[in-house]
């Protein structure tokens with residue numbers, strides 16, 4: 001049987017600058033097939049560039065929660081006034097008609113087979129784009145490996161560094177976060193799966209790229225006129241300043257608790273059900289508190 005290499009590139013989040021370097025690295029490594037398990041676009045505003053690269057590379061694409069937000073915005077039956085939604089609305093308006101159509105028609109999961117090994121590809125979990133399976137979630141890992149029909153489950157979404165385990169006779173792989181990982185500085189993470197004789201080996205790859213280019217593109221594209229907060233938080237993550245981003249969210253969450261508001265609207269459906277929503281004044285006040293540490 002032939003040896004085959006699969007690149008899995010998850011959670012790009014619009015970081016076309018990092019994606020270019022990752023694709024070059026995969027090409028150098030003679031990768032045969034590419035799989036993109038969702039969150040292709042949002043939070044960085046380079047969605048069209050990202051989707052052009054992705055479309056020209058592979059047909060194995062699924063949606064993440066970020067694509068689901070664009071879909072929901074186009075269904076248009078919620079209020080979209082919160083500052084946190086500015087980023088989604090900006091991206092929706094920037095997307096070409098063709099890319100918007102693509103984003104709104106992506107499948108939720110994919111079943112693939114290579115050289116006799118079967119794969120289930122999901123964003124969050126096989127049941128939901130929003131569910132998170134962390135490395136420590138033994139019960140969830142047990143549940144999904146027990147019910148899995150395929151040999152391998154591949155997903156992302158949690159933005160943890162890459163991890164994988166063999167449980168209940170299955171291989172479960174979190175492919176990490178290529179575009180906005182808070183665990184590295186100016187580095188993009190992805191994996192290459194090596195398949196030979198029905199065995200799968202996981203290789204983590206960490207690829208350097210220039211965050212200064214990302215910074216200049218953010219300044220140029222117009223997003224800062226509508227959203228400085230999420231851009232500052234995102235840029236902090238990819239430049240190794242995850243600590244300040246973490247402090248921001250701890251503070252904002254505490255402020256919400258003090259007001260006795262829930263971050264989720266438990267009686268709502270769609271985006272309001274699973275989007276962590278902070279009151280606008282808390283969002284802005286917390287940003288102002290840490291402004292000196294942020295890039296934008």
Ligand SMILES: [Mn+2]
Nearest residue numbers: 039064065157
């Ligand atoms: Mn996600």
